[in-house]
Amino acid sequence: MKLRYPFVLFSVFLILGSQKTYSWGFYAHQRINRLAVFCLPEPMSAFFKRNIVYLTENAVNPDRRRNAVKGEAPKHFIDIDVYGDSALWKMPRRWNDAVAKYSEDTLMEYGIVPWEVNRMKYSLQKAFESKNPNSILRIASDLGHYIADSNVPLHTTENYNGQLTGQKGIHGFWESRLPELFSDKYDFFVGQAEYEKRVLDRSWNSVIAAHMALDSVLGFEKDLNASWPEDKKYGYEQRGNVTTQVYSREYSKAYSQMLGNQVERRMRASIKQVADFWYTAWVDAGQPDLNAMMDYKLSEEQIKEMEEERKLWQKKTIEVRPEESASLTLEDLWFGTCCNHSHPAEKGH
Numbered sequence: 001m002k003l004r005y006p007f008v009l010f011s012v013f014l015i016l017g018s019q020k021t022y023s024w025g026f027y028a029h030q031r032i033n034r035l036a037v038f039c040l041p042e043p044m045s046a047f048f049k050r051n052i053v054y055l056t057e058n059a060v061n062p063d064r065r066r067n068a069v070k071g072e073a074p075k076h077f078i079d080i081d082v083y084g085d086s087a088l089w090k091m092p093r094r095w096n097d098a099v100a101k102y103s104e105d106t107l108m109e110y111g112i113v114p115w116e117v118n119r120m121k122y123s124l125q126k127a128f129e130s131k132n133p134n135s136i137l138r139i140a141s142d143l144g145h146y147i148a149d150s151n152v153p154l155h156t157t158e159n160y161n162g163q164l165t166g167q168k169g170i171h172g173f174w175e176s177r178l179p180e181l182f183s184d185k186y187d188f189f190v191g192q193a194e195y196e197k198r199v200l201d202r203s204w205n206s207v208i209a210a211h212m213a214l215d216s217v218l219g220f221e222k223d224l225n226a227s228w229p230e231d232k233k234y235g236y237e238q239r240g241n242v243t244t245q246v247y248s249r250e251y252s253k254a255y256s257q258m259l260g261n262q263v264e265r266r267m268r269a270s271i272k273q274v275a276d277f278w279y280t281a282w283v284d285a286g287q288p289d290l291n292a293m294m295d296y297k298l299s300e301e302q303i304k305e306m307e308e309e310r311k312l313w314q315k316k317t318i319e320v321r322p323e324e325s326a327s328l329t330l331e332d333l334w335f336g337t338c339c340n341h342s343h344p345a346e347k348g349h
């Protein structure tokens with residue numbers, strides 16, 4: 001990247017640095033959880049619709065606690081390409097088999113999203129079985145997040161921000177900037193939730209589909225870069241009262257056109273999978289009567305607890321690599337949240 005003035009370089013570094021840490025973006029995560037609610041069949045829909053604000057607002061909790069809760073970070077991604085050629089096909093699907101082949105430490109280092117999705121589906125089933133509305137909502141919301149992350153191409157690679165191919169910033173560009181600019185035109189009608197017999201396979205299928213799209217995500221941006229005038233690649237936009245440098249609308253549009261409806265497809269797949277998994281967990285729990293929980297409201301105590309929890313998450317006690325610290329501060333400034341697709345320093349990575 002050739003830039004004329006040092007201050008521009010500094011500014012681009014900060015903005016793109018911040019974008020790289022953003023998983024599906026605040027906006028897309030919330031939209032995915034929200035739209036999944038409308039796919040649920042009658043016996044589930046009233047309870048989920050009644051709590052749609054909770055499910056939407058808390059869709060980004062896993063990102064919020066990423067820097068405060070030990071072991072949270074690897075749940076959001078899997079760097080499948082570090083396992084060598086054809087790893088997508090050779091990686092054992094079952095957790096115990098994968099641990100036996102690679103060791104738990106290695107798996108935790110390079111991410112565990114498909115297993116986490118599978119595990120959370122069972123947690124949700126348990127919550128339905130115990131008819132605990134608080135657990136149902138909390139776990140359903142988190143599960144929606146991890147499913148959405150598993151559908152993002154750049155959550156399936158070591159080159160998660162294009163940092164290995166001179167494309168730093170592409171993570172946030174693809175999963176935050178593009179949906180924010182263009183998702184109003186996407187078709188989000190995915191039909192009604194369906195029962196999923198093979199939960200673990202489906203958890204892997206989203207990773208496979210996402211990883212297969214990776215070549216285009218990186219390749220098209222590289223092609224576009226080669227022909228696009230450098231001074232038209234970025235623009236400025238107002239976010240709250242901060243002026244930020246972003247990928248320009250024209251550049252974003254050109255990239256989006258090259259990708260066809262790829263971002264839309266990944267968002268649609270996320271919505272459908274979230275709805276299918278919520279529904280499957282409910283069926284597997286014996287279809288408990290959710291209408292009996294219609295009066296459920298968060299108690300004062302629970303609200304207080306949630307506030308305390310958020311404060312704790314904001315402390316970000318888990319160290320991240322130095323270049324990410326600046327971006328986290330900015331992220332908080334703009335959106336009040338953060339997400340690092342990176343490995344915590346605790347892993348010595």
Ligand SMILES: [Zn+2]
Nearest residue numbers: 023063076149
């Ligand atoms: Zn995430």
